[in-house]
Amino acid sequence: MSASTARVDLDGNIIKPITICMIGAGGFIGSHMCEKLMSETEHKVFAVDVHDDKIKHLLEPDSLPWAGRIQFYRINIKNDSRLEGLIKSSDLTLNLAAICTPADYNTRPLDTIYSNFIDGLPVVRYCSDNKKRLIHFSTCEIYGKTIGSYLPNDSPLRQDPAYYVLKEDTSPCIFGSVEKQRWSYACAKQLMERLIYAEGAENGLKFTIVRPFNWIGPRMDFIPGIDGPSEAVPRVLACFSNNLLRREPLKLVDGGQSQRTFVYIKDAIEAVLLMIENPARANGQIFNVGNPNNEVTVRQLAEMMTQVYSKVSGEDSIKTPTIDVSSKEFYGEGYDDSDKRIPDMTIINKQLGWNPKTAIWDMLESTLTYQYKTYAEAIKQTIAKPVAS
Template sequence: MAATGTRLDLDGRPIKPMTICMIGAGGFIGSHLCEKVLFETPHKILALDVYNDKIKHLLEPETQTWADRIQFHRLNIKHDSRLEGLIKMADLTINLAAICTPADYNTRPLDTIYSNFIDALPVVKYCSENNKRLIHFSTCEVYGKTIGSYLPKDSPLRQDPSYYILKEDTSPCIFGSIEKQRWSYACAKQLIERLIYAEGAENGLEFTIVRPFNWIGPRMDFIPGIDGPSEGVPRVLACFSNNLLRRQPLKLVDGGQSQRTFVYIKDAIEAVLLMIENPARANGHIFNVGNPNNEVTVQQLAEMMTEVYSKVSGEPPLETATIDVSSKEFYGEGYDDSDKRIPDMTIINTQLGWNPKTSLWDLLESTLTYQHRTYAEAIKQAISKPVAS
């Protein structure tokens, strides 16, 4: 499993072992990236996060062959004087830390803006001042709504890809009005992207910006009432998984007509490793990372997840598999939605030769198998417990 022999980059040069300061290493993406780096490369990780539940299996037992290559530091980057020292100890910093669940954007807009902009500022500053490379995680949401969404519903131009394909260097960022607080996240991410870009232009910061397009897979978010708050609202994969596990209808926000492209986390992590190990090809670039072939409406996602879950669990689907719910009822005041998200893949393909591989059906099958194995028993027990009076 561990890397042996000389590994070469895309241009045939030997890849030198490096130390990576990974901020937000204990989250969904961080946990998969830690696994990839430990299992397939000789690099070392300084893993920073407030939580480590999702990487516990990598931190213990200490007899594992990779144990001396990962060091966990429990810290909050908002207020911890160790941050600069850890960035200085590393060759590369990867910043994943963020509040990034839509249910928070309109209900906790201040926390969202602080987390995605203010808290990221020292990370950028320390990288720039200490001449350290930075890979910063932004979001596809910086594109906001498509140009096509503003055309009349029956306009033939809506079928023209130039009105909806999202391209790093040409598409505009189109957000709703200020009272639509949904866009607090996208706007904060956009400003930190602009700041990083400016640090590159004015002070020579070596940076790469990643825009994930709905990466999904095992360990994403939490199941309410099992390993997260009962009233919590995670992202759609965990919301629908929770409904399926509890045999409740899946809730379609505003009819579930928004469209998304989903990419399997394991495909996406391959792209991140290419960025890590090919700085000459990745520095100075903003990369869309998604799977344009996996587009569905949220309603179609619900239908497919229902079918796949029935297959992996052996339980028949509910007669009424989905119900409609208004966004106001589900998310509260100030919610708004991205209508359609198809990534243009030209830049990542040209620079890193990366392409996603896994179909939506296959990625749902492996992810829902994991959800069923991990949570079905706990849910059964939670449901059977008598409610305290």
């Protein structure tokens, strides 16, 4: 890169290329991070994952402009001795690896806890022992339920942001009882945050913790029966996309009353790139990364997706676009829900000057256009196939 095009950080210093060990690089967020790092920066990536389907387009062929800057390592971090070497040879480790679909939290709680706590321990230890920087992906779910959710339904305090806005440095983490295994994920993520924080405090680990608030966009999860198991349940964007593609009603769990704020993946990864390239501003910080202006109930999300899907597919919506299902029927025993998730943006604004840009209608349009182009034909063929007798 010539001096005239050299990129600078938020303090005006020229950004030097670094090597990043990205664990979970083959997932939804990882694939977008890899794309961004390859197309807009000079950084090198060791892409670690058990899958590479979502980043294949970045790895082949050798004629790609970034060939040589990204290398894929098919490594399961549970048991692979190559991991420490890769972390040692990198300047920074980004850990995205996780089981992070709610349908797994109550049905595969052991896998969930191992994946989100135990399996990440060597990553933290290698970073700490080798004095390497770590950006660790946690979750907004570590806040659990809002304080407001425990107030009487008619309490005026429910309208007071002090009772629902989630702040990194002051909000409590409020989980349900142990039988509500939904919270196995949040609890494992919380303990991992505490461990990383303690490594920072006691051993000087340079860390940043990211708490994503419902990042959505192309390549999120899978469509059951097409590029994932037919019986598996992905996150809501993929569940609703699957229903729309198959012309089935969208299933509203417990009436679809829970609220979420959605942020477009392309906005969110801008925030992560700022963390990567501004270590002095990001080290030692925990960041909410979300879009407080994009709040909807799950029911509203279903209605919006139905409308946008009609537009991008040219198909009228079906007669009964949504149906109600109980959480027990949909997720099984032990499911529970976060009622509302609005990120406070003070810390990320102050440290990195980051703000999300994309409105919910726009992100749904680009994402559903991608879903339609990628899956509509494959779904038609599956539906047309005669069932074996």
